[in-house]
Every structure is written in structure tokens, then in C-alpha cells.
Amino acid sequence: MENKSIGLYIHIPFCIKKCNYCDFCSYPNMEEYWDKYVYAVSDELVLKSPEFESYIVGSVFVGGGTPSLLPPEYIARIFEIVHKYYKISDVCEISIESNPGTITEEKFRVYRSIGINRLSIGLQACQEHLLKNLGRIHTYKDFITAVDLAQKHGLTNINADIIFGIPGQTFKDWEETLSNITSLGLTHISCYDLIIEEGTLFGEMQEKGILREMDHDLNRQMYHFAIDYFSSKGYEQYEISNFAKPGYQCRHNMNYWERGEYIGIGAGAHSFSGNRRYANIQNVEEYIEGVETGNLKLSEDSCLTTEEALAEKMILGLRMNKGVDLGIVSKEFGIDVESKYKKSIEILSEEDLITLKGKVLCLTNKGLDLANKVFVEFL
Numbered sequence: 001m002e003n004k005s006i007g008l009y010i011h012i013p014f015c016i017k018k019c020n021y022c023d024f025c026s027y028p029n030m031e032e033y034w035d036k037y038v039y040a041v042s043d044e045l046v047l048k049s050p051e052f053e054s055y056i057v058g059s060v061f062v063g064g065g066t067p068s069l070l071p072p073e074y075i076a077r078i079f080e081i082v083h084k085y086y087k088i089s090d091v092c093e094i095s096i097e098s099n100p101g102t103i104t105e106e107k108f109r110v111y112r113s114i115g116i117n118r119l120s121i122g123l124q125a126c127q128e129h130l131l132k133n134l135g136r137i138h139t140y141k142d143f144i145t146a147v148d149l150a151q152k153h154g155l156t157n158i159n160a161d162i163i164f165g166i167p168g169q170t171f172k173d174w175e176e177t178l179s180n181i182t183s184l185g186l187t188h189i190s191c192y193d194l195i196i197e198e199g200t201l202f203g204e205m206q207e208k209g210i211l212r213e214m215d216h217d218l219n220r221q222m223y224h225f226a227i228d229y230f231s232s233k234g235y236e237q238y239e240i241s242n243f244a245k246p247g248y249q250c251r252h253n254m255n256y257w258e259r260g261e262y263i264g265i266g267a268g269a270h271s272f273s274g275n276r277r278y279a280n281i282q283n284v285e286e287y288i289e290g291v292e293t294g295n296l297k298l299s300e301d302s303c304l305t306t307e308e309a310l311a312e313k314m315i316l317g318l319r320m321n322k323g324v325d326l327g328i329v330s331k332e333f334g335i336d337v338e339s340k341y342k343k344s345i346e347i348l349s350e351e352d353l354i355t356l357k358g359k360v361l362c363l364t365n366k367g368l369d370l371a372n373k374v375f376v377e378f379l
Contacts, residue, residue, distance in 0.1 A: 011269040012069075016069060027065075035074075042081045051273070060094045067097050068099060092115070093118055119157070133166060164191065190242050223368075276304075306333065325360050353374050
């Protein structure tokens with residue numbers, strides 16, 4: 001019997017400074033926990049390995065936080081356990097997230113030696129005043145240095161994260177960022193709309209009336225300009241926020257959107273296996289304590305109903321440009337999906353938010369702007 005493929009996500013929640021917009025599981029000023037945390041991550045990998053011994057790991061993603069903040073020997077220690085206890089595909093995509101200013105020659109040397117073959121760098125903007133607005137601690141020059149170092153060490157599969165909709169960002173700023181980013185020979189660009197979340201510094205500023213979100217029309221103009229601009233430079237949009245050179249789509253993220261199974265390791269990490277979705281507790285001390293006692297502490301744990309699983313399949317699938325093949329989904333779930341959602345499909349088609357070509361359902365350009373309105377029809 002052929003081994004099933006699974007993704008492996010490893011969360012490193014430490015950072016130098018919490019960005020003004022960040023609502024991820026990340027914490028500054030926790031250096032005293034680094035060593036204990038890495039041991040806990042290693043132990044969790046061992047604890048979970050018997051459950052996944054029949055799987056083959058097709059992708060590994062080390063995210064954060066800022067994984068590149070850790071001394072490289074910590075990352076090497078984690079990968080020693082990964083390779084010892086899990087079957088890793090010969091063509092495994094192994095990514096690590098990084099921030100400019102936190103990576104060095106030595107770190108890249110170690111990353112390459114342990115099999116890391118994809119780098120994701122958090123740039124966000126090219127303009128120093130916008131980086132400052134976001135609470136970033138690097139400069140655009142730091143980003144260029146990081147890309148040069150990575151390429152020098154043979155890491156050619158490189159993603160950059162950029163953001164539009166930043167308070168104070170002009171259309172000219174956005175054009176400059178896109179021009180700069182596409183001139184560097186990167187294989188992948190993640191292009192995110194800034195969402196101001198509760199519990200962040202930006203969220204507090206918005207509540208107090210001292211921060212205003214960008215004008216909606218300008219925001220949409222930036223997004224659609226990016227789609228056209230990236231296309232003209234050879235990047236294919238394959239998901240709402242992601243663009244890649246041919247053959248360089250992020251396999252780890254594709255697995256999420258296709259509802260593939262994945263293991264989450266570390267504080268706040270999510271897992272999906274069988275029909276079960278569960279997540280580790282975000283608190284670092286409680287996470288470590290749970291691993292040390294062999295009793296992992298979870299923040300959520302549920303088994304999906306068929307209805308919930310189908311809704312996920314539709315919503316996640318519609319995020320991708322290739323859309324959802326209703327024939328394939330009908331076979332997977334044993335029901336006629338087109339009939340089930342007939343009314344919703346008709347309404348959304350009339351509003352020019354989706355298009356049905358044969359059996360394949362996709363978002364339209366207008367649907368990209370109003371994706372949440374589409375998704376809610378499948379809940």
C-alpha cells in the first residue's frame with residue numbers, strides 16, 4: 001500500500017518585537033525559553049511519530065514568529081529528530097520563514113546542510129517610513145542582503161511577503177514595491193491585504209480613532225494592479241494572495257487548501273488528521289509543561305461532520321485559481337454537490353461572483369474582491 005502524504009508544520013513563536021499588525025502566536029523577550037522550547041518541540045515530534053509512521057512527509061514548513069532568530073544549532077536539533085522519526089520524501093519541500101536582519105552566513109550554511117530548500121522572507125514594504133509604520137525592525141537594504149546571501153548559498157526558491165493597504169501607503173509606493181520585488185529573480189510572492197485585527201496595536205489605534213483603514217477603492221486598485229503586474233512579469237496567480245513562477249507554487253500551502261492532512265508541532269500549531277482538527281495551546285510555558293508531562297494541552301479539538309468537511313472543501317478550494325471540480329468533490333463525499341448548492345451557485349453566478357465552466361467552479365475577478373460573501377454561501 002502506498003504511503004499517504006502529509007505536511008509537517010513546526011512553529012517557532014519567538015520574535016525580536018511584535019509588529020503593530022500581528023495577531024499570530026508570537027512573543028518577544030523570551031530568550032530564556034528558547035532552549036526548553038526546542039527540547040519540547042523535539043519531544044512532541046517523538047510523541048506524535050507513532051501515529052504517523054505510515055505517512056510520508058511531502059513538505060515541512062518552519063514558521064513563526066521568526067524562526068531565523070534562533071541560533072542555527074536549535075533548528076538543526078529539530079531537524080535531526082524530524083529525519084530520525086519521520087519518513088521524508090526525496091523531493092520534500094522544506095521551508096523556513098525569516099526576517100531580514102536575523103539571518104547570517106552561518107545560518108544559511110546550517111539550513112542548507114539540514115535540507116532546507118525554500119526560504120520565505122517577510123519584507124512587507126520597500127519604503128522605510130512604511131516599515132516603521134508597521135513596526136518592522138529591518139530596512140529594505142537588510143532584505144536585499146538576505147536575498148543575496150540566500151542565493152549565494154544556493155537557496156534559489158525564495159518567497160517574499162508584501163502587504164498593501166498599509167496606513168499612509170500611496171499607489172506610487174505600491175508600484176515601487178512591485179517593481180523592486182520582481183527585479184530580484186524570486187520564485188514566489190505572497191501579497192497580503194492588511195487586515196486590522198483586534199488585540200493588535202493597530203486594532204487599539206483604530207478603536208481610539210487615531211488610525212484609519214485605507215480607502216476601499218484604492219485598496220482594490222492596488223490588488224488588481226498587482227495581479228496584472230505580476231502576470232506581466234511571469235508570475236501566475238494560483239491563490240487569492242499567492243503568485244509563483246511556473247512550478248514554484250508553495251506545496252505546503254497547497255496541501256492546506258486541498259484539505260490534505262498535516263501535523264502541527266509547537267505552541268499554537270494546528271493539526272488535521274483523519275477527520276480531526278486540533279490545535280496546541282498558545283501559551284509557551286503551558287505548552288512546554290504539557291509536553292514534559294506527556295499530556296499535550298490543546299486549545300481546540302473537534303471531529304468534523306460531513307457537512308463541515310464539505311463546506312471546508314468548497315471554501316478552501318475556491319481560494320485557488322484552479323477552482324473546485326464539483327464532479328471530483330461529489331465522488332469524494334458521495335453526494336451531488338452541484339444539486340446541493342444549486343441555489344447558491346445560481347445567485348452567485350447572477351452577481352458575477354463565480355463562474356461554472358463544465359463542472360469547475362471558480363471565483364471571478366469581482367469574486368476575488370468579495371470572496372467572504374461567496375464563502376458564506378457554502379457554510
